[in-house]
Amino acid sequence: MRELILIGIGTGNPDHLTGAGIKAMQDADRILIPRKGRDKADLADLRRQICDRVLTAPGPEIVEFDLPVRDASGDYRAGVDDWHDAIALAWAEAAGNAERVALLIWGDPSLYDSSLRIAARLSPAPQIRVIPGITSLQALTAAHAIPVNEIGAPFVVTTGRQLRDNGWPTGVDTAAFMLDGQCSFLTLPPEEFDIWWGAFLGMPEELLIHGRLSEVADQIVETRAEARAAHGWIMDIYLLRRRPA
Incomplete structure (x- = not known):
């Protein structure tokens, strides 16, 4: 080669x-x-x-x-x-x-x-x-028609494992999470965050859910499990943003 x-x-x-x-x-x-x-x-x-x-x-x-x-x-x-x-x-x-x-x-x-x-x-x-190719983060924010960051604010791209092991990233109010097969957002206080979730982004099977984490977390878990069972695999990503106090 x-x-x-x-x-x-x-x-x-x-x-x-x-x-x-x-x-x-x-x-x-x-x-x-x-x-x-x-x-x-x-x-x-x-x-x-x-x-x-x-x-x-x-x-x-x-x-x-x-x-x-x-x-x-x-x-x-x-x-x-x-x-x-x-x-x-x-x-x-x-x-x-x-x-x-x-x-x-x-x-x-x-x-x-x-x-x-x-x-x-x-x-x-x-x-x-x-x-280079289109990232799942680009596809997610495009599908939900949202900017990834607040004005002048930083954000973090990390993994579900990091969220489970270390908690919410310090110094940011917005974070995108990849490679998360365990729905690690369930470890967070749900009333404090909004979530934008997507799977099979850009494909005919695309799934999108957005809302306050306390209201849609169970829906995401159920939808994800059903989609994975139907297809044998799933590729998903989500963005979380801390709600204003």
């Missing part, structure tokens, strides 16, 4: 691809599509649908591979390190003898995605090229 191209594809809507992303896909020798198990087969299907829609013949070779599963039984960071090593090896094996290889990355490769860290583990190291 001489060059590895990480292409942000937004939240699954082919319209989220930039012109640069489409060109990079077309120019690749091989596009790798990870399989995450039968329950998440739709994720691979979505990537194939994007390829079918934007690529023209003769296009790159499409190769699927099984994504390793993280061992969550021990230390979190050690488990992630071992997992990333295994993924890098899987990339290298799936790339084969192709010189220019592309991976389609949900959202943007630079925001709460480990693709760049995994790419750094490849040996020999290929040239890395990143094509």
Whole structure:
């Protein structure tokens, strides 16, 4: 592998691809599509649908591979390190003898995605090229037609794990939370916050809920569980803003 191209594809809507992303896909020798198990087969299907829609013949070779599963039984960071090593090896094996290889990355490769860290583990190291994509945070604020920040005020983008372990971030009244499979907003005093939640953003299945946390928290939990059961997976994000005293 001489060059590895990480292409942000937004939240699954082919319209989220930039012109640069489409060109990079077309120019690749091989596009790798990870399989995450039968329950998440739709994720691979979505990537194939994007390829079918934007690529023209003769296009790159499409190769699927099984994504390793993280061992969550021990230390979190050690488990992630071992997992990333295994993924890098899987990339290298799936790339084969192709010189220019592309991976389609949900959202943007630079925001709460480990693709760049995994790419750094490849040996020999290929040239890395990143094509930015629409982030889930952009898709969320656009879907709700809201600005992410108050006038002149900072905000934080973090994870559900951080909210559960450390509480509300200090120094801000607005925070966006990603990678939260446990609805960590339930740990907050619900009367103090408004929430803007979204799942499958930009897709036909898009789900949006907004309101005072005390009034919509249960609805979000129920809606999320039903959607995950129906699809086998869910990608969601939410923004919380502290209500004025």
